[in-house]
Structures are given as C-alpha cells and as structure tokens.
Amino acid sequence: MTEWENFPNPPVRLVSFELRFPVRRRIATRPVWDAFEEGLTSDLPNVESFVREGDDAQLPVHENDLVLRRSNVDRDWAVTLRYNGVTVETTAYVSYGGLRKCIDSVLLALESVPWASPTRLGLRYINEIRVPGASRILDWRPYVNPCLLSPLNDHPVGYSASYLQAGLGFHSLSGPEHTYAHYGPLPDSPLEPDDVLQLKEIDGPCFILDIDSFVSGTAKSPVAATRKEVLDVVDRLHDAVEAVFNWSITERLREEVLRVPPSETEEGAERAGDRGA
Incomplete structure (x- = not known):
C-alpha cells in the first residue's frame, strides 16, 4: 500500500465501501445480528433492523433489501447489511486508516456467517x-x-x-x-x-x-x-x-x-x- 499525503483540509464529503456477494437468505438470522453486535457495537451503537427478529425463513422481496443497519451517535458513520452485500459509509472521513479499521470489523463479523466470496468490491x-x-x-x-x-x-x-x-x-x-x-x-x-x-x-x-x-x-x-x-x-x-x-x-x-x-x-x-x- 502506497503512503499518500494526508491533507489537513481534505475536500472529501462522502466515502463509501461496498462488498457485494450472491444473495444469501440466512444473512437475516440471529447469528448475523449477534456477530455484528459483537464487532461493531462500541463504535456503531445505534441499531435498525429491517427483518423480523427470529424469522429465519423470511425471503427477500428484492436482492437489495435491507437486513440490518448500525450507525454511530453522530450518524456520520453507518454500516448497512443487505441480502446481497454490505456497505460502509461515512461523512466524517479523517483517514484511510480509520475507514480500513471499520471495514475490517465488518469482515470479521461476516466470517461467522454463511456468506459467499465477494463478486464485487468498490471504494x-x-x-x-x-x-x-x-x-x-x-x-x-x-x-x-x-x-x-x-x-x-x-x-x-x-x-x-x-x-x-x-x-x-x-x-x-x-x-x-x-x-x-x-x-x-x-x-x-x-x-x-x-x-x-x-x-x-x-x-x-x-x-x-x-x-x-x-x-x-x-x-x-x-x-x-x-x-x-x-x-x-x-x-x-x-x-x-x-x-x-x-x-x-x-x-x-x-x-x-x-x-x-x-x-x-x-x-x-x-x-x-x-x-x-
């Protein structure tokens, strides 16, 4: 990884990371929520669930349907889980190191659930x-x-x-x-x-x-x-x-x-x- 200049007055307004994988119904289950709770609760304590808790059999209407979102108190960082992927977004970007740390926490949470290898990664x-x-x-x-x-x-x-x-x-x-x-x-x-x-x-x-x-x-x-x-x-x-x-x-x-x-x-x-x- 190349070392880039970190400007004191950067023009960045919004940064987003996307990891996309084939649709997985079992993304909307209690083990997934537990994994994201364990890995992200300290930095992203606010929780929004879009699927009924415990409904393991619920099928998505659309592959891009929301499953879970966690955000921080200031609501300038958010992680959103869908049936076909996950995104990390921030409007309070300071450094790539901070963004990479959040991405790594998301990946650790995903390791505990049956998700397939990614078909797209975007920044x-x-x-x-x-x-x-x-x-x-x-x-x-x-x-x-x-x-x-x-x-x-x-x-x-x-x-x-x-x-x-x-x-x-x-x-x-x-x-x-x-x-x-x-x-x-x-x-x-x-x-x-x-x-x-x-x-x-x-x-x-x-x-x-x-x-x-x-x-x-x-x-x-x-x-x-x-x-x-x-x-x-x-x-x-x-x-x-x-x-x-x-x-x-x-x-x-x-x-x-x-x-x-x-x-x-x-x-x-x-x-x-x-x-x-």
Whole structure:
C-alpha cells in the first residue's frame, strides 16, 4: 500500500465501501445480528433492523433489501447489511486508516456467517473542492489538471462555456482495478442529507471530483476468498483513488487550500466574499 499525503483540509464529503456477494437468505438470522453486535457495537451503537427478529425463513422481496443497519451517535458513520452485500459509509472521513479499521470489523463479523466470496468490491470518494473566489467555470484552471478542462479550450463563435460535467475511466496496468472519475464545477453541493447519514452543510461553488474504484467477478470467479485478500484489494482500490485524485489536482491547490488548516481557509473565503459583495 502506497503512503499518500494526508491533507489537513481534505475536500472529501462522502466515502463509501461496498462488498457485494450472491444473495444469501440466512444473512437475516440471529447469528448475523449477534456477530455484528459483537464487532461493531462500541463504535456503531445505534441499531435498525429491517427483518423480523427470529424469522429465519423470511425471503427477500428484492436482492437489495435491507437486513440490518448500525450507525454511530453522530450518524456520520453507518454500516448497512443487505441480502446481497454490505456497505460502509461515512461523512466524517479523517483517514484511510480509520475507514480500513471499520471495514475490517465488518469482515470479521461476516466470517461467522454463511456468506459467499465477494463478486464485487468498490471504494468511492466524493470530493467537493472549494477555493475562495472560484465561482466561474474558468476560475478552476489553476487548481485542476488542464486535461479535465480541455473541452473549454474551444467553443462556438459567439458563445462561452457555462457548464461542464464529464467523466474519465482508467484501468490498472498491473491489476484488475477499474477507476472512474466524474467531475465538473457546480454552483453548490449536489449531495443532500438523507435518513442514513448526517451531512455538514457547506454552501457555495465547488468542483466535484467523484472517484469510484472497483473490481468485479462472478460467483464462480470471486474477487477474493479471505478477509486478508479482501483488505489487500481494498488497499489497491484506495491507491487507485488516490492516484486519480492527485493526478486531477495541481500543486497550487495543495498549497493554497488542502495544506491549509480549515479555519484559515474559511477566513479566506469570507474575505473573498467581502470583495465580491
């Protein structure tokens, strides 16, 4: 696993991990709840059960039906178990180490139940990059890779670009990882709080950099067979996300925003707002 810079002012707004496996009816049983209780109760004490307790014979209406969800007191971390997989989500991301620890706890809980080897592993980071004074589409040129803004290099006579949403796909040269980045400047955050996670309100223009890295297989050819193998894949997915993120931004963004403590960045945003008033 590569060592990446841990910025004091990261733009991460939402991180999610997904492990998908073939549908298993016995996921909705007391041993599963007990295993998740034992492994996650200290960090994620809030419990929501979506299946009647003790109903071992209950069949899912849909493979994506919810079975169990655990969240923390602040509701900015959640683990959701479904008949066909499990997700870990957070809107309070601090470091990959913390995320990996939670994923490992989930994998330990799954070891005690009859789940099949995973057919998909995915890691998604949604970044909202904000720079004081950057509000127009061309204001982002000093802060993101020029390749991302190349469609703005030309335009029809008599017109100027006012909107850009695009995507890029990458494939690892040394492994099976696929990584997709969807990006573009927006007048405000596209994320909305729901009934699962609390999301701190941050207003204003931003540059969205939504990076999703994954590997996929089949029931006969799973992407991993053991907990260690799953974690090894997740480490590679994280490396892919970081590689695409760091390729997408400039040193100026690192120096002026990401390496600056949040309080100083907020003061700069207020000064920029005063100038624009």
